[in-house]
Amino acid sequence: MKLDHPEHPAPPDAVARKGIRPVICYPVEGLPRPDLAACRAAREGWSLVQEVLVPPREARTFEVPAGWFFRIVSIEGPQVGDLNLFAAGNLGERFFSGKTRALHGTHLSTGDRMWSCLPWLRPMATITDDTLDWYGFDAFGGSVHDVIGTRCDPYTHALFLAAISITTAAIQPDAGGGGAVGPAAARGRTACA
Numbered sequence: 373m374k375l376d377h378p379e380h381p382a383p384p385d386a387v388a389r390k391g392i393r394p395v396i397c398y399p400v401e402g403l404p405r406p407d408l409a410a411c412r413a414a415r416e417g418w419s420l421v422q423e424v425l426v427p428p429r430e431a432r433t434f435e436v437p438a439g440w441f442f443r444i445v446s447i448e449g450p451q452v453g454d455l456n457l458f459a460a461g462n463l464g465e466r467f468f469s470g471k472t473r474a475l476h477g478t479h480l481s482t483g484d485r486m487w488s489c490l491p492w493l494r495p496m497a498t499i500t501d502d503t504l505d506w507y508g509f510d511a512f513g514g515s516v517h518d519v520i521g522t523r524c525d526p527y528t529h530a531l532f533l534a535a536i537s538i539t540t541a542a543i544q545p546d547a548g549g550g551g552a553v554g555p556a557a558a559r560g561r562t563a564c565a
């Protein structure tokens with residue numbers, strides 16, 4: 373939700389400024405790369421030790437010892453799944469989606485890592501295979517396996533519900549909002565901000 377029109381005039385050199393090629397904020401070329409060949413060699417001899425079924429709109433946990441693998445498989449057609457990671461011995465060390473995004477970009481795929489929060493900042497998992505890597509980026513700039521936002525939570529859901537109900541109550545007389553259109557609606561929006 374941005375303003376429809378900027379409030380400040382562009383400087384004379386605006387075009388030149390916006391024409392400068394962006395610099396990635398971190399020297400990611402220097403990041404230690406995972407040994408994918410070794411990871412894939414380890415996968416050769418793997419065997420399934422546990423299976424966890426996550427019902428729709430529910431969550432499940434599972435433990436993965438260091439050096440082991442886990443696969444996330446959509447078994448009933450297209451689905452969206454959220455993943456969170458916690459260090460087994462210290463639940464305070466957990467997946468840091470924001471820093472992972474800064475290091476690997478908005479979407480993850482093979483070779484990317486999922487990093488833990490500060491002060492640890494360690495790779496918690498390395499993606500060794502991605503059966504959806506064929507998708508790449510579509511014409512909308514969309515892709516799969518994003519770290520743009522955070523995992524779903526009821527608090528954000530409640531925030532939107534509250535915003536809708538306040539605005540609805542303010543502009544609909546029957547909704548118990550006092551019946552005023554206009555000023556009340558404006559107050560409703562202000563209250564949401």
Ligand SMILES: [Zn+2]
Nearest residue numbers: 453454523524
């Ligand atoms: Zn979600």
